[in-house]
Amino acid sequence: MWDGLVIGGGLAGLIAGIRALERGKKILIVSEGVGSLAFAGGVLDFGRVRELRRLEKHPYAYVGEMAERAFSYFLQLNPAYTGTWGRRGSVLTPLGTLRETELLPRRLDASPLFKANKIVVAVPGGLKDFFPEIVKANLQKEFPSGNVRLKKLSVEEFADWRAAGKSIPGTVYAEFWGTERGNTALKRHICEIAGEADSEAIVFPGLPAIGCPEVDEVLAGISLPVVGMTSFPPSAIGLALYESLTRRVKALGGELLIGVGVERVEVESARARRAIVRSKGKETALTAETFVLATGGFLGRGLVATPDDVRETVFGLPLHVPPLRGGKDFLGEQPYARAGIEVDRHLRPCDPATGEVLLENVFAAGRILAHWDPWLEHCGGGVSLSSGLLAGELL
Amino acid sequence: MYTQTQWGEEGGPGPKPAAEPGGDDSHRQECGDPAGLDACVKCGICTAHCPVARAYAPFPGPKNLGPDAERLRLEGVALDPGCLAYCTNCKTCEVVCPSGVRITDMILRARRQQGSAQAESAKSRLRIRDHVLGRAEYLGRLGTVWPEFTNTVLATKLTRRLLQKALGISAEAPLPKYKKRFRLEKGSAAELTSESGQNGGKSVEGTGSSSMGRGAAGDPSAGNGSASKQVVYFPGCFVNYNDEATGLAVIRVLEHNGFEVIVPGFHCCGVPLTANGRFREAEGNARRNLALMEPYLERGIPIITSCTSCGLALKEDYPRIRVPAAKRIGAQTYDLFEFLWLLHERGELKEDFLEVRVPLAYHAPCHLKAQGIGTPSLRILRLIPGVKAEELDAGCCGLSGSFGFKAEKYELSLQIGHALFQRVRQGMREGKFKAVITECGGCQVQIAQGSGARSLHPVWILAQAYGLGGGT
Ligand SMILES: Cc1cc2nc3c(=O)[nH]c(=O)nc-3n(C[C@H](O)[C@H](O)[C@H](O)COP(=O)(O)OP(=O)(O)OC[C@H]3O[C@@H](n4cnc5c(N)ncnc54)[C@H](O)[C@@H]3O)c2cc1C
Ligand code: SF4
Ligand code: SF4
Numbered sequence: 001m002w003d004g005l006v007i008g009g010g011l012a013g014l015i016a017g018i019r020a021l022e023r024g025k026k027i028l029i030v031s032e033g034v035g036s037l038a039f040a041g042g043v044l045d046f047g048r049v050r051e052l053r054r055l056e057k058h059p060y061a062y063v064g065e066m067a068e069r070a071f072s073y074f075l076q077l078n079p080a081y082t083g084t085w086g087r088r089g090s091v092l093t094p095l096g097t098l099r100e101t102e103l104l105p106r107r108l109d110a111s112p113l114f115k116a117n118k119i120v121v122a123v124p125g126g127l128k129d130f131f132p133e134i135v136k137a138n139l140q141k142e143f144p145s146g147n148v149r150l151k152k153l154s155v156e157e158f159a160d161w162r163a164a165g166k167s168i169p170g171t172v173y174a175e176f177w178g179t180e181r182g183n184t185a186l187k188r189h190i191c192e193i194a195g196e197a198d199s200e201a202i203v204f205p206g207l208p209a210i211g212c213p214e215v216d217e218v219l220a221g222i223s224l225p226v227v228g229m230t231s232f233p234p235s236a237i238g239l240a241l242y243e244s245l246t247r248r249v250k251a252l253g254g255e256l257l258i259g260v261g262v263e264r265v266e267v268e269s270a271r272a273r274r275a276i277v278r279s280k281g282k283e284t285a286l287t288a289e290t291f292v293l294a295t296g297g298f299l300g301r302g303l304v305a306t307p308d309d310v311r312e313t314v315f316g317l318p319l320h321v322p323p324l325r326g327g328k329d330f331l332g333e334q335p336y337a338r339a340g341i342e343v344d345r346h347l348r349p350c351d352p353a354t355g356e357v358l359l360e361n362v363f364a365a366g367r368i369l370a371h372w373d374p375w376l377e378h379c380g381g382g383v384s385l386s387s388g389l390l391a392g393e394l395l
Numbered sequence: 396m397y398t399q400t401q402w403g404e405e406g407g408p409g410p411k412p413a414a415e416p417g418g419d420d421s422h423r424q425e426c427g428d429p430a431g432l433d434a435c436v437k438c439g440i441c442t443a444h445c446p447v448a449r450a451y452a453p454f455p456g457p458k459n460l461g462p463d464a465e466r467l468r469l470e471g472v473a474l475d476p477g478c479l480a481y482c483t484n485c486k487t488c489e490v491v492c493p494s495g496v497r498i499t500d501m502i503l504r505a506r507r508q509q510g511s512a513q514a515e516s517a518k519s520r521l522r523i524r525d526h527v528l529g530r531a532e533y534l535g536r537l538g539t540v541w542p543e544f545t546n547t548v549l550a551t552k553l554t555r556r557l558l559q560k561a562l563g564i565s566a567e568a569p570l571p572k573y574k575k576r577f578r579l580e581k582g583s584a585a586e587l588t589s590e591s592g593q594n595g596g597k598s599v600e601g602t603g604s605s606s607m608g609r610g611a612a613g614d615p616s617a618g619n620g621s622a623s624k625q626v627v628y629f630p631g632c633f634v635n636y637n638d639e640a641t642g643l644a645v646i647r648v649l650e651h652n653g654f655e656v657i658v659p660g661f662h663c664c665g666v667p668l669t670a671n672g673r674f675r676e677a678e679g680n681a682r683r684n685l686a687l688m689e690p691y692l693e694r695g696i697p698i699i700t701s702c703t704s705c706g707l708a709l710k711e712d713y714p715r716i717r718v719p720a721a722k723r724i725g726a727q728t729y730d731l732f733e734f735l736w737l738l739h740e741r742g743e744l745k746e747d748f749l750e751v752r753v754p755l756a757y758h759a760p761c762h763l764k765a766q767g768i769g770t771p772s773l774r775i776l777r778l779i780p781g782v783k784a785e786e787l788d789a790g791c792c793g794l795s796g797s798f799g800f801k802a803e804k805y806e807l808s809l810q811i812g813h814a815l816f817q818r819v820r821q822g823m824r825e826g827k828f829k830a831v832i833t834e835c836g837g838c839q840v841q842i843a844q845g846s847g848a849r850s851l852h853p854v855w856i857l858a859q860a861y862g863l864g865g866g867t
Contacts, residue, residue: 001740028769033493038440161452168452171443234443250786255774259490260767279767281710281725287740299436301493 002028004395005275005288007262007314008302010035011044011381012366012388013294014245015070018077019392021252027395028286029249030277032261034242036299036367041230042209042237043091044103044381045374046071052379057371060379062345063386066393070386074103078244080210082106092203092229096121096135098142103381105228105237107209112225113139116201119148120193123205125155128167129232130205139203149198153189157181173206174236178214187218194224205229210240262314265291271361272315290361292391293341293349297367303339310339312368315359317341320352320370340370347391363391434494435462441488441498446791446811447481454481457488460505461498468505479506481804483795484670486707486765507674625655626734627691629684629709631702632663633836641836641851644858645701645731651861652738652745657696659687664705665712670795681708681716689720698728701854703763703834706730710766730763730834731854732771739775748860750781755856756819756828758787758842760835761795772834772853779860785828789815794841809845816845823848832856 004020006013009031017029049067053060060067071085083089083103090098091108098110113119119139123132132150139148157176161168176182193199207228208215219226230237249256263283266274275286295302295314303319304311310321320342322335342352347363350356352370365387367374374380435458442448442456455464455478479502488498626649634642646656661684665677688698700706706728714725729737738744759770776782793811809816819842822828831842831850839850858864 032495034440034444034491035493038443039438158452164453166452169443172449175449234439239443247788250788253777255769257767257769259492259764261495277767279710280707280765281714281728284768299493 002026002286002288004028004290004292005030005286006292006294007031007265007275008035008292008294008296008300008366008368009246009256009258010294010296010300010366010384011037011040011245012296012384012391013292014242014249015074015385015388016292016294016363016365016391016395017254018245018248018252019073019389020395021249021254023392023395025395027249027254028257028288029254030257030260030262030275030286032259032295032301034239034258036296037242037245038235038238039233039299040238040380041233041235042105042241043101043108043230044074044385045378046102046382047377047379049379049382052372052377055371057342059369059372059383059387062343062347063383063390066390067382067386070382070389071103073389074385077248078210078241080105080107080244082109092139092227094129094205094230094232095131096138096142096203096229101378105209107207107219107226107228108230108237110227112201113143113146113203113227116143116225117146118198118200119143119146119203120196120199120201121148121150121203121205122189122193123150123152124168124173125153126158126162126166126168127173127206128169130170135203135205135229147198151193155185157185169234170206170231171234171236171239174208174212174240177206178208178212183214183218186215187221190218190222190224190226194222199224202226203229205231206236208240209237211244212240265315267315267359270357270359272359290363290395291359292395293362293364293368294366294388294391295368297340298336300367302368305336310336312341315349315362317349317358318351318353337373337375338371340368340372342370346394347387363394365391432462432465432496435492435496436494437462438493441492441496444487444491446485446487446793447483447807450810451481451807454478457482457498457502461488461501462496464505465501468508479509480672481807483791485761485791485795487761487791490764503669506672624653625657625691625696627657627659627688627696627698629661629664629698629700629705629728630658631700631705631836632667633702638836638852641701641854644852644854644863645699647863648731648735648854648857648861649699651863652735652743656699657691659691661687664702664708666704666708669712677712678716681713682718685713685716685718685720685724688724689718692720692723692727695727697734698724699731699734700728701731701834701852702836703730703760703766704837707762707765730766730768730771732775732834733766733768735775735857736771739778744775745861746778748779749862751779751856751860752781753783753830753856754826754828755782755784756787756822756831756848757784757853758789758792758815758831758833758838758850760833760838761791763834772832776832776853776856779856782856782860783828784832785822787815787818787822787831789818791815792835792838792841792845794837808841812841812845815842819846819848 003025004027006017006027006029009029013029013031017027020027046067049060052058055061068085071083075081075083081103088100088102089104090100090110091104092110093099121132121136121139136148136150158168177186190202193202202224204226205228209228246256257277260277260279262275263278264276265272266276272291273287275288275291277284277286293314297303298305302313304313310319312319319339321339341364342350343364344350344357347365348360349358349362349364351358366384369383369387372379372383374383437458439458442458445457447454448456460479460482482502484499484503486499492498628646630642649656662680664684665680668677668680691698698709700709709728710725714721735744757770757773763770770786773784773786776784791811792815793808795808819831831848832853833839833842833850834852839852842848842850
């Protein structure tokens with residue numbers, strides 16, 4: 001018997017679990033897959049919280065103070081991150097353009113580039129999904145007064161990858177820089193660039209940004225700023241964030257059950273009792289006092305769309321589904337983005353038609369909530385963090 | 396009463412391949428239909444987590460070998476079969492995949508179809524090697540006939556160099572030590588509680604039952620004895636040939652909880668055979684084991700495993716065999732600690748624990764993660780006063796059964812386990828823990844080799860807490 005069972009181990013579920021564990025609860029997190037953190041590149045967007053809060057039914061409207069608390073909570077949880085409430089920072093996209101965000105790994109903070117006149121882009125040999133010429137052109141556009149040049153680094157340790165005709169995934173490069181040999185190579189390359197006359201800042205794709213003290217140490221000894229980049233999925237930095245959160249769960253004595261989905265939950269008189277999980281060979285029943293539903297949206301598979309409707313996959317809860325009107329403008333608003341569960345102020349699922357609370361001891365958090373659009377409002381990380389933290393307080 | 400006749404591979408008591416249909420037919424469906432293919436959203440998460448793809452450049456990784464290549468395979472295009480052999484079947488890819496794609500099914504099926512065992516072992520010495528490594532049983536029997544001799548011989552550099560030259564078994568790899576064969580005597584409870592660390596020379600062939608003085612209780616046809624207090628124990632090759640003491644500890648813990656433990660003369664579960672491309676023999680073993688289990692399964696008696704790879708095979712592979720017993724095996728197989736946790740939840744676990752003051756690190760074996768039951772051993776151990784257990788969470792140990800014994804894969808196997816060894820060494824240095832606990836015998840051997848740390852099955856901690864003789 002657990003105090004709390006969290007269904008879905010993405011950003012929202014993990015934060016809920018960590019907070020509840022800190023409060024001394026016995027927590028189990030069950031997740032089908034590793035969640036969408038690996039897609040998100042490790043930066044967390046909050047968006048214009050004050051404006052969004054005014055939208056009726058927007059998650060920011062009912063989580064209230066929790067948004068700001070979640071912001072500082074996350075910074076304290078993960079010292080590799082930086083950010084100032086109410087202000088935006090910038091990071092480089094995988095193509096070398098700038099984009100704004102609120103919570104970012106220090107390593108990705110692009111602000112030093114605004115002050116540099118001579119920018120060197122390191123080009124680690126064979127790095128997958130990295131396009132140096134495009135990055136150079138885009139950086140030049142972003143910083144028209146500066147001079148951008150490329151610097152090829154040949155890393156002999158990857159000779160066998162090249163021989164196999166394969167480019168090297170960012171995750172493999174990131175891991176390598178943290179090893180002893182990688183560390184030595186990194187130091188050598190960076191010192192070489194720093195020693196050249198026309199360098200004032202280094203852009204370095206594929207560097208680890210979270211939980212890699214070895215690399216931090218090398219870079220601390222360099223006088224030039226070294227700016228990392230976000231990458232295409234699967235993102236090494238997103239995965240590192242995921243791993244740092246799961247480690248935290250385990251360090252606090254929590255348990256993670258990854259790779260199996262909750263098939264269904266048995267409900268008695270508006271209370272969830274037992275979650276049924278598809279283990280190998282048989283079903284396992286998990287009993288808990290309270291539950292968090294953080295199964296994500298269409299990508300996390302908390303919601304599935306069929307030609308004629310949208311379904312919530314665990315409880316079969318009734319959903320808010322906006323009328324289909326868009327669709328003409330491909331990049332415009334996609335109404336399905338706002339589909340999801342309606343909840344009360346305590347994150348308990350409600351019937352969208354009547355407002356009646358449907359489950360007393362279930363708290364919904366993250367992408368599965370209705371009435372928000374991470375793409376248009378740029379608040380994917382913020383809503384998931386704040387609703388996750390609130391769920392962690394309620395568990 | 397059964398007689399163990401595993402010696403002659405084909406001479407066993409196993410049934411003729413059953414003619415009647417039965418078991419889980421999902422296998423058939425999967426074979427005919429590419430289900431799962433469309434579920435793949437091409438996110439690449441699996442390959443980012445695959446321990447082999449991370450460490451070994453030429454390995455294309457699960458996305459490529461599984462769902463991507465499956466499309467080609469369905470159209471009759473085959474890939475270079477050599478790379479398929481580098482998949483260790485650790486199942487990490489399947490665990491992390493957000494879409495539930497059965498990646499390793501696809502890879503194993505491809506290996507089976509392409510006969511990649513032959514391709515990999517084009518040279519006959521490698522075929523012999525796969526034959527030897529595929530049969531923990533053979534190697535085991537060799538070792539247990541005269542353990543001292545085998546261990547001495549296996550330990551000499553010369554022998555290991557010869558093995559590497561002749562068979563491609565790495566001279567450096569940590570071959571487990573061979574001990575006397577695990578045997579359980581009928582009515583041997585008293586003996587079991589005696590000092591077991593010293594390989595007490597029990598060697599009665601046949602079904603053993605630990606029931607106190609109840610001679611026929613091990614016989615499923617004997618109607619006496621309530622089925623609810625009986626369990627069948629599937630020890631697996633590691634306990635059978637390398638680590639008898641742990642098997643006895645498992646039995647003592649179950650007995651302490653009031654169970655009568657039945658140990659039929661099981662054969663190797665088949666996992667090492669599958670891993671070495673000997674699919675038909677693996678299925679043969681499964682059939683024979685199922686035949687041995689059938690009478691117990693019919694009476695609803697649970698099958699307990701203490702090896703996570705055996706457990707996974709019983710839960711995942713055996714239900715696909717087309718014999719009636721296959722219908723029950725998945726649901727009735729429990730990992731030891733999964734079973735004990737159920738007892739705990741029902742309030743039936745004996746919790747008269749003595750304090751065990753020892754800081755431990757826990758390594759979750761890949762095949763435990765793949766069972767989808769979480770980490771029940773940690774849950775149980777944390778019920779014991781004094782136990783502090785930290786989860787290492789540093790990925791795969793790299794050995795993957797016999798993978799790391801192969802000369803061409805030995806280095807790679809250590810590289811895969813590098814992160815884990817580093818964490819273990821660091822933790823030991825800082826005095827954070829004194830030993831590593833993990834269910835898998837292969838992981839134990841590899842961790843000891845890679846990091847020098849003492850490693851043991853978690854049942855030892857529980858046995859100590861019960862005052863049944865300890866392991867720390
Ligand atoms: C491609 C992409 C890029 C993004 N980029 C950014 C970005 O740059 N900045 C930003 O701030 N945000 C970004 N986001 C959004 C942000 O990542 C999400 O808001 C947030 O991760 C959602 O978290 P979640 O925990 O609600 O859902 P998810 O992360 O989707 O997690 C849901 C989890 O639940 C599991 N699950 C589903 N069903 C079950 C079941 N029945 N039983 C057990 N488990 C189940 C899933 O496997 C999954 O692990 C991005 C999202 C995507 C998809
Ligand atoms: S198999 Fe799963 S993890 Fe791998 S690419 Fe496809 S969906 Fe992603
Ligand atoms: S089973 Fe393991 S080694 Fe094989 S592809 Fe999957 S993750 Fe890689």
